[in-house]
Amino acid sequence: MPTPTRGFLGRRRERDPRLPPGQYDVGGDWPVLTAEPTPRIAPETWSITVDGLVEQPTTWSWDEAHRLPPSEYRGDIHCVTTWSKLDTRFSGVSVDTLLEAARPTAEAHFVMATSRTGYTANLPLADVTGGKAWLVWDFDGRPLTPEHGGPVRLLVPHLYFWKSAKWVSRLTLLTRDQPGFWEQNGYHDRGDPWRQQRYQGD
Amino acid sequence: MTEALGADVVGAAPSGGWRSAVVAGVRRPVPRSVQLRLDVEDRVDHLPGQHYVVRLTAPDGYTAQRSYSIASAPGDPLLELFVERLDDGEVSTHLADVVEPGDVLEVRGPIGGWFVWDGESPALLLAGGSGVVPFVSMLRTARALRRTDLLRIAVSVRTLEQLPYADELLQAGALVVTTREARGIRPAGRLTGADLVPLWEPGQTVYVCGSGGFAESATGLLVELGVPPSVIRVERFGPSGAPV
Ligand SMILES: Cc1cc2nc3c(=O)[nH]c(=O)nc-3n(C[C@H](O)[C@H](O)[C@H](O)COP(=O)(O)OP(=O)(O)OC[C@H]3O[C@@H](n4cnc5c(N)ncnc54)[C@H](O)[C@@H]3O)c2cc1C
Numbered sequence: 001m002p003t004p005t006r007g008f009l010g011r012r013r014e015r016d017p018r019l020p021p022g023q024y025d026v027g028g029d030w031p032v033l034t035a036e037p038t039p040r041i042a043p044e045t046w047s048i049t050v051d052g053l054v055e056q057p058t059t060w061s062w063d064e065a066h067r068l069p070p071s072e073y074r075g076d077i078h079c080v081t082t083w084s085k086l087d088t089r090f091s092g093v094s095v096d097t098l099l100e101a102a103r104p105t106a107e108a109h110f111v112m113a114t115s116r117t118g119y120t121a122n123l124p125l126a127d128v129t130g131g132k133a134w135l136v137w138d139f140d141g142r143p144l145t146p147e148h149g150g151p152v153r154l155l156v157p158h159l160y161f162w163k164s165a166k167w168v169s170r171l172t173l174l175t176r177d178q179p180g181f182w183e184q185n186g187y188h189d190r191g192d193p194w195r196q197q198r199y200q201g202d
Numbered sequence: 203m204t205e206a207l208g209a210d211v212v213g214a215a216p217s218g219g220w221r222s223a224v225v226a227g228v229r230r231p232v233p234r235s236v237q238l239r240l241d242v243e244d245r246v247d248h249l250p251g252q253h254y255v256v257r258l259t260a261p262d263g264y265t266a267q268r269s270y271s272i273a274s275a276p277g278d279p280l281l282e283l284f285v286e287r288l289d290d291g292e293v294s295t296h297l298a299d300v301v302e303p304g305d306v307l308e309v310r311g312p313i314g315g316w317f318v319w320d321g322e323s324p325a326l327l328l329a330g331g332s333g334v335v336p337f338v339s340m341l342r343t344a345r346a347l348r349r350t351d352l353l354r355i356a357v358s359v360r361t362l363e364q365l366p367y368a369d370e371l372l373q374a375g376a377l378v379v380t381t382r383e384a385r386g387i388r389p390a391g392r393l394t395g396a397d398l399v400p401l402w403e404p405g406q407t408v409y410v411c412g413s414g415g416f417a418e419s420a421t422g423l424l425v426e427l428g429v430p431p432s433v434i435r436v437e438r439f440g441p442s443g444a445p446v
Contacts, residue, residue: 001307002259010260011292022267032414033438035316037431081269117431128293128326146416185218185315199313201219 016086017077020193023084031083032147035181036117039167043151048135050102052112052172057175058102064136066094073134073155078162078193079121090144090155092136095128099173112155112180114166120180121165121187123156125173132158135168160191160198214316220257225305226280231368234287235332236298236388237273239280242309247276250339251409251437254311258296259433268293268358271335271411271437272312273367275342281309284366286332309414317409317437321347323351327355328393328420330412331364333439337411338367341374350374354401358416377401395423404431411437 004049016025032038043062051057060068069093104125111123113158127133135156137144144150156163162182183189186198196202225238248270257267276280289300301307318341319325327337334357344350355376359365361383372378377387379393402408408429410420417438424434 002257004261004305005258006305008258008260008266008296010258010264010266023263031438032418035436037434037436038418040430050371074329094256138365153322181316185215186313199218 002129005070008089018086019084020078021196023078026083026085029150030085031079031081033079033081033161034147035190036119039117040146040147041072041116041151046116046151047051047169048152049170050098050173051170052174053105053108054099054102054173055105056102058098060098065093065152066137068097071097071134071182073136073157075157077155077157077161079151080162080187080191080193080198088157089140090134090136091136091138091141092152093157095133095135095154095171096131098135099112101127102173104173109173110174112172112174112178113162113163114167114170116169116170116194117166117167119165119167121154122165122177122180122183123159124177125155125165126191127190128157128171132156158170158192160188160193162187162193210303215249215252215318216246216312216321217315218311220308220310221245223281223307225301225310227301227308227366228301228303231296231419232386234298234364234366236255236285236287237287237366237406238283238297238301239274240307240309242281243280244310245281247274248312248339248446250275250321250343251336252314253336254281254309255313256283256297257295257310258293259308260426263335266292269313271419273335273338273342274312275339277346284332284335284338285371291438304388317411317435319338319343319407319409321349321424322352323407324352324403325354325407326398326403326408327353328398328410328424329355329357330420331359332366333412333416333437334366334371335411336437337372337409340409341370356393356401358398358412358420379423393420393423395427397425398427404429406433408434409437410434412439414438 049059072091076086136155154165154168223240223242227243229237253271270283285297358379
């Protein structure tokens with residue numbers, strides 16, 4: 001245990017057990033955190049492509065994606081800058097549905113998510129399969145706003161939120177892990193909030 | 203991954219682990235904030251624009267950590283931070299009210315490889331309030347390199363009295379816009395597109411730093427002026443309208 005800081009007691013507020021260590025509840029707020037200006041992307045021009053190590057590289061337009069079986073996430077989200085938002089509701093489509101169509105090969109172990117802005121985030125394939133990841137276009141029953149990644153963002157709620165790439169347009173299956181945007185800039189490759197995997201080496 | 207997303211800086215930015223830092227200086231040049239000068243053991247030199255994490259530990263082991271941009275230039279023997287005090291804040295109140303010279307703080311850094319200036323390329327710097335901190339590091343670096351010609355700075359703040367590093371910024375020719383008081387013939391008001399026209403030149407990288415609200419409105423102005431989004435880099439300070 002590190003030496004206590006002289007005079008610091010901490011302002012422990014009542015802690016909700018759903019909060020991972022070092023996180024606080026923002027309540028009704030939803031802070032915006034992005035390294036780039038917010039792009040305005042018309043849904044008609046948006047599409048999602050699944051490529052790389054897949055048997056059937058596939059692209060879905062906005063309309064095509066909306067014809068896939070709908071799927072919903074209800075639960076909490078956690079940002080590495082220490083806020084968490086509890087009881088959120090997002091809807092869209094499960095990443096499993098996209099992968100079933102594109103069929104990852106046996107060599108595929110990682111995914112690189114790419115945004116229309118060029119932002120990237122890397123993830124182990126196991127973190128986006130088995131009902132753990134979505135492409136979402138609605139938040140709380142309303143279209144996702146551009147600041148929060150609309151028209152469509154990736155949602156991987158069990159990892160820190162920088163993994164949930166805003167304005168997502170491509171998922172590329174890879175054999176080996178490659179650092180994405182924040183990961184090249186010192187952030188952790190996996191980003192599990194319960195283990196406080198904030199920076200490389202945590 | 204596009205070129206715009208920092209392919210040029212990635213890999214080049216230094217990063218360091220946890221260190222202990224002795225507080226060497228505490229000053230309060232601006233109301234409701236504190237400037238800390240830290241002597242960091244085994245310090246890894248930073249690039250201007252990078253930040254540190256400060257971690258406070260309570261007697262029972264409870265910890266709180268927050269990010270703070272570096273104000274000093276890499277050549278400064280001490281590390282300088284500038285912290286605005288939030289009334290209900292946990293860490294900023296401790297740093298502003300309790301910390302004294304001689305105290306030891308745990309710090310981690312430097313961190314960040316995106317919001318950094320290379321000291322060679324032209325840059326436009328737009329800050330809201332305490333968002334000037336990383337730009338002070340860039341300005342001090344430019345002065346040391348005798349390349350202040352590369353930087354254009356615009357700052358928006360409530361009143362001049364509340365602007366950290368006001369003298370340094372004004373001396374460097376920064377445009378200072380005050381939103382709660384008139385300045386000269388200019389009435390109180392926000393930064394406008396017209397303010398930015400004479401400052402923006404193709405070839406610049408544009409750095410925007412401040413609260414979430416400031417960052418959103420400033421990037422909006424830039425995009426309206428036709429600045430390509432790919433040259434704009436944004437750092438947002440903390441939660442509830444307050445990064446990385
Ligand atoms: C990359 C980066 C660089 C930064 N650089 C600087 C800098 O140079 N200078 C600077 O002053 N700041 C900087 N910040 C912001 C800084 O990290 C802190 O966010 C800020 O000092 C506030 O921390 P705090 O502990 O005082 O406040 P917190 O205790 O975190 O509170 C912040 C706000 O959140 C709310 N809040 C927090 N916890 C709770 C809770 N449990 N329940 C309800 N509400 C809560 C409070 O209402 C408060 O208004 C930077 C942030 C980032 C990400």
